[in-house]
Amino acid sequence: MDAKITLSFDEQVIKQAKEFAQKNNISLSRLTEMIFRQITSKNYQTMDELPISDWVNMVAENRAEYTRTPSRKQIKSEFFDSKK
Numbered sequence: 001m002d003a004k005i006t007l008s009f010d011e012q013v014i015k016q017a018k019e020f021a022q023k024n025n026i027s028l029s030r031l032t033e034m035i036f037r038q039i040t041s042k043n044y045q046t047m048d049e050l051p052i053s054d055w056v057n058m059v060a061e062n063r064a065e066y067t068r069t070p071s072r073k074q075i076k077s078e079f080f081d082s083k084k
């Protein structure tokens with residue numbers, strides 16, 4: 001079940017996060033949920049222990065690059081197309 005919350009962020013961070021989410025075909029809500037899920041999935045004691053802290057900083061500074069791994073179907077198709 002989804003629940004709503006209200007968060008406040010720096011305006012520039014919001015703009016960059018929205019752009020990042022849009023480029024990756026994900027809603028800002030789901031992106032935020034993914035980050036929160038990462039934070040809460042382990043028993044971290046400090047912010048420095050979070051494995052996503054560097055990634056979050058990159059997003060905030062507009063340096064993050066998210067790439068998707070091609071599906072097996074795409075890889076297979078590219079292979080057979082290259083043999084033609």
